[in-house]
Amino acid sequence: MGLTIEYIEGQTPLDEPENEGLLISSITTREELDEFEQLNIEKAIQWTLGKKLKAEQLFTEKFIRDLHKKMYSEVWKWAGSFRTTEKNIGIKSYLIAIELKQLLDDALFWINNKTYEPEELAIRFKHRLVSIHCFANGNGRHSRLMADLIMEKLFNRTIFTWGSANLVKPTEARGNYIKALREADKHDLESLIAFAKS
Template sequence: MGLNINYIEGQTPLSEDEQEGLKISSITTREELDEFEQLNIEKAIQWTFGKKLKAEQLFSEKFIKDLHKRMYGDVWKWAGTFRTSEKNIGIKSYLIGVELKQLLDDAVYWTQNKTYNSQEIAIRFKHRLVSIHCFANGNGRHSRLMADLIMEKLYNEKFFSWGSTNLVKATETRTAYIKAVKKADQQDLLPLIAFAKS
């Protein structure tokens, strides 16, 4: 039967090879996939509870990959592995390691030197991470959780609310989120910061 996904604006289509990485053969629709992924993500969030992380740990390739694997490893074989295919968003796959290293080094510098306030560091990091698009799928949710962990683990501040809704479904809130991301693409982070707090 296979996986039948209807993509909405801002979602990255999976290649046939990536779809074959699905671990649960009974999943056939977007709704079922979303449900299983959400259960996996909740387990990943529980994994972060009580973890004490310094900037050097949080801003590491190992943590970026580990978190993605924790978020999607029950559902996808390739979870936590950098993509090797080209997408409608993100950089060329062979540049992922280099660009991510630059972002991680920048983020450590920002935190050590208080270059920006906590919210701007979290959102700036989230936006650049999703722009790199490290993984075949789940980059938006992964980057939002990273922003939340930056707020909680590095600054002892509360998670962002992200519009207080599920951003995977096609809603007005998701449309507002995509619009804010596109503004950030043009170097205007304020709408994305405002959305994250809404």
């Protein structure tokens, strides 16, 4: 039968080879996929709870990949691997490692020089990370968790609430989130910061 996904605005369609990376053959609908992914993500959050992370550990390609793998490895074979195909958003796949390295170096500079307040730094990092679109799927959830880890591990602050809603489903909150992301694409982070705190 296979997996049938109805994509909503802002979601990245999977190519057929990526779709074939599904590890649970009984999943056939978007709802089932979301449920299994959420269970896996909750395990990844548990994995981060006891970790004491410094900026030099958090802002590495290894951690970016490891976190994605922890979030999705029970569902997708390609979890933690950079995408090799072009998507409706994100940079060219061959530029991912270079652009990610630049972002990670920038983030370390921001931390070391106190360039931004914690909330702005976390959201600025999240937005650039999701814009690179390192992985075939899960980039939004991955970048939001990274922003939360920056707040919690590096600044000892409360994590973001992200509109207190499920941003995977087509809700008003998701619409507001997508709108805020588009404003951030134009270098206006104010709405995205406000949404993250709402």
